[in-house]
Amino acid sequence: MSEPALIRLQGVTKRYGQGATELMALKGISLSIEAGEFVAIMGPSGSGKSTAMNILGCLDTPSAGQYLFRGAHVESLTRDQRARLRRRYLGFVFQGFNLLARTSAQENVELPLLYRGDSPARRREAAAQALQAVGLAGWEQHMPSELSGGQQQRVAIARAIATQPAVVLADEPTGNLDTQRSHEIMGLLLALNRDHGITVLMVTHEPDMAAYARRMVHFVDGLVALDAPNPHPTLAAPAGLATAPGSEVT
DSSP states (O other): OOOOOSEEEEEEEEEESOGGGOEEEEEEEEEEEOTTOEEEEEOOTTSSHHHHHHHHTTSSOOSEEEEEETTEEGGGSOHHHHHHHHHHHEEEEETTOOOOTTSOHHHHHHHHHHHHTOOHHHHHHHHHHHHHHTTOTTOTTOOGGGSOHHHHHHHHHHHHHTTOOSEEEEESTTTTSOHHHHHHHHHHHHHHHHHHOOEEEEEOSOHHHHTTSSEEEEEETTEEEEEEEOSSOOOSOOTTOOOSTTOOOO
16 A cells, blocks of 8 residues: 655635635645655745645644645644644744844754754754754854854754754745855755755745756645646756855855
8 A cells, every 4th residue: 555645735725814804815725745855836925825835834724625744634633733743744944044143053953852852962963963964064153143144044954954854844945045045055955855855845936946846836826726847957056056065155
């Protein structure tokens, strides 16, 4: 018997408000994602892509329909159960980095492990390994203010992978970066997906960033308008851009 899809949405709707103020952000979407995929989720403002990502990340719940994660019905879980699923299986990368300003890179990366209840020794070890994986070995004690935008986003990615998640959900991960740093971050996400098998779901409005994904999902007016393989995925950052762990990022 074959394994269920890692993620499956079936007829998912999301309604905000009531009566004259009612807004249907999602109008019955169905989506299946297999383990190890790299999916770019695109669409104009108000298309429903961010709402879908919030539901996939267990930050919101559908108004109707089913959300299955490894065959388990997420829409039936309690708030605490969804929080445990997030801590165990999901990592998050945001456009604004969301680092604690007065906390070192090491301590920022340890944060989800602290929430999970890991021991101090385990937190230090996992955070050091995650920072090394994103090319920031030796930067553990630097504060966010001492890091470039690209380095801060690498810390955010290290924080997302420190728990060894099955899925990384990246919401406009290059939105605050220049072109060179954007490609560096995309090269890093690509390596995590390709070399470590982490499933990556990325919201982006930038076609050249979406080109790294192997699959494109376009939302329009609360519906999936297009779901197709990327016939020519970008397989590496452009020449001259450093993406390998251990490379210098400024």
